[in-house]
Amino acid sequence: MAKDVWEEALNQFNRGAKILKLDESIVELLTNPKRIFQVSIPVRMDNGKIKVFQGFRVQFNDFRGPTKGGIRYHPNVDIHEVKALSFWMTWKNAVVDVPFGGGKGGIICNPKELSQGELERLSRGYIEGMHKYIGSEKDIPAPDMYTNPQIMAWMVDEYHRIEGHNVFGMITGKPLELGGSEGRMQATAQGGVYVLEEALKTYNVTNPTIAVQGFGNVGMIAAKLLAAKGFKIVAVSDSKEGIYNKEGLDIATVSKHKSETKSVKDFPESTAITNEELLELDVEVLVPAALEGVITKKNVDNIKAKFILELANGPVSAEAREVLFKKEQIAIPDILANSGGVAVSYFEWVQNNIGYAWDEKEVLEKLKAKMSLAFDNVYETSKEFNIDFGTAAYIYAIRKMVKVLELRGYIK
Numbered sequence: 001m002a003k004d005v006w007e008e009a010l011n012q013f014n015r016g017a018k019i020l021k022l023d024e025s026i027v028e029l030l031t032n033p034k035r036i037f038q039v040s041i042p043v044r045m046d047n048g049k050i051k052v053f054q055g056f057r058v059q060f061n062d063f064r065g066p067t068k069g070g071i072r073y074h075p076n077v078d079i080h081e082v083k084a085l086s087f088w089m090t091w092k093n094a095v096v097d098v099p100f101g102g103g104k105g106g107i108i109c110n111p112k113e114l115s116q117g118e119l120e121r122l123s124r125g126y127i128e129g130m131h132k133y134i135g136s137e138k139d140i141p142a143p144d145m146y147t148n149p150q151i152m153a154w155m156v157d158e159y160h161r162i163e164g165h166n167v168f169g170m171i172t173g174k175p176l177e178l179g180g181s182e183g184r185m186q187a188t189a190q191g192g193v194y195v196l197e198e199a200l201k202t203y204n205v206t207n208p209t210i211a212v213q214g215f216g217n218v219g220m221i222a223a224k225l226l227a228a229k230g231f232k233i234v235a236v237s238d239s240k241e242g243i244y245n246k247e248g249l250d251i252a253t254v255s256k257h258k259s260e261t262k263s264v265k266d267f268p269e270s271t272a273i274t275n276e277e278l279l280e281l282d283v284e285v286l287v288p289a290a291l292e293g294v295i296t297k298k299n300v301d302n303i304k305a306k307f308i309l310e311l312a313n314g315p316v317s318a319e320a321r322e323v324l325f326k327k328e329q330i331a332i333p334d335i336l337a338n339s340g341g342v343a344v345s346y347f348e349w350v351q352n353n354i355g356y357a358w359d360e361k362e363v364l365e366k367l368k369a370k371m372s373l374a375f376d377n378v379y380e381t382s383k384e385f386n387i388d389f390g391t392a393a394y395i396y397a398i399r400k401m402v403k404v405l406e407l408r409g410y411i412k
């Protein structure tokens, strides 16, 4: 499965590279990771015994700046997945125009089965194993699935302990009290909403109906922000089930239900639907915000939404994006739609470097400007090549990379 994710990432890139007639040697340069690290992390468990966990970090490409990307804690983490995610980060950082290369990390573990103490020792162990290779000007991690500001706080503290002084800019997604940024928690969802607003304006769509798959950090906040705009959210889902109400769901009450029962399932005033049914609803906007690979050639013909806002990483295959484009449906690709998270991570790093904190208003204004510009650039590229937004985003990012490679002397 994870190997498929890497194949899919490569496929997306190759479509753009082919259109640009990129030289084979440059394709080779850009599709091989610069460094791959694997560390064994011995952790003393609460029962007194030592358990050894495996941690990874891939620094895929640092031509545009220090590598940057989150750390994922999940039982299914493996090197292919981390490689694919670090490759995506390379292009995402170029699309949203932050001066970073692509990196990503992960630990094979089930965080739901670890106590807080075990989680802390594991997180500190990861930094102990990796500290020589990461840092504010080398490689800057952040949270990803099942990692959070508390884990970033333990990591920045461990780095502090080893180096003997504070280096807040070595990691982002930290708590506000430890050099975090205002606006970081909602940044991914908020960035996606800004992009969607640009798309709706461009295509003259007002008051869209919306379905959101995934009701976690990204999906729930996106649903709240979209509902606050007055848009009708007719369906949401999580790993257990989907819920539907054609008159619109009250998202604040659904959130309360989710925090009380751990699921959106059995929410009153709704009918149960499967995750597959949710994807095929007749809505204007579909927001996949959970998993990769949910829209592929297998179900693309059943997708009715005019816009697919890819807040998850890799939810729509390159092939499906192309089919949608031919049907005049627009898949706004992950490397554009969810890049608000890394944009605000960049703002956090800048604030750490200059030793000054901006208020939320300032951060969100800067985010909005970045997302609008990224949307315009991808939209214009899509028009220039008459191509789907996914391939257009790669073309835009690859051109930017080529310019850097020329300046660095790799392309004569």
Ligand code: NAD
Pocket: 144, 145, 146, 188, 213, 214, 215, 216, 217, 218, 219, 237, 238, 239, 240, 275, 289, 290, 291, 292, 311, 312, 313, 338, 341
């Ligand atoms: P999360 O763990 O907070 O939430 C994931 C949600 O997906 C949960 O509601 C879960 O119940 C649901 N889910 C899991 N399996 C499902 C299934 N089979 N069908 C339907 N729903 C299912 O994670 P998150 O941080 O919200 O991340 C979601 C996606 O967004 C991931 O692809 C992640 O890589 C991507 N992403 C997150 C960020 C960020 O800042 N958190 C940034 C960029 C991209």
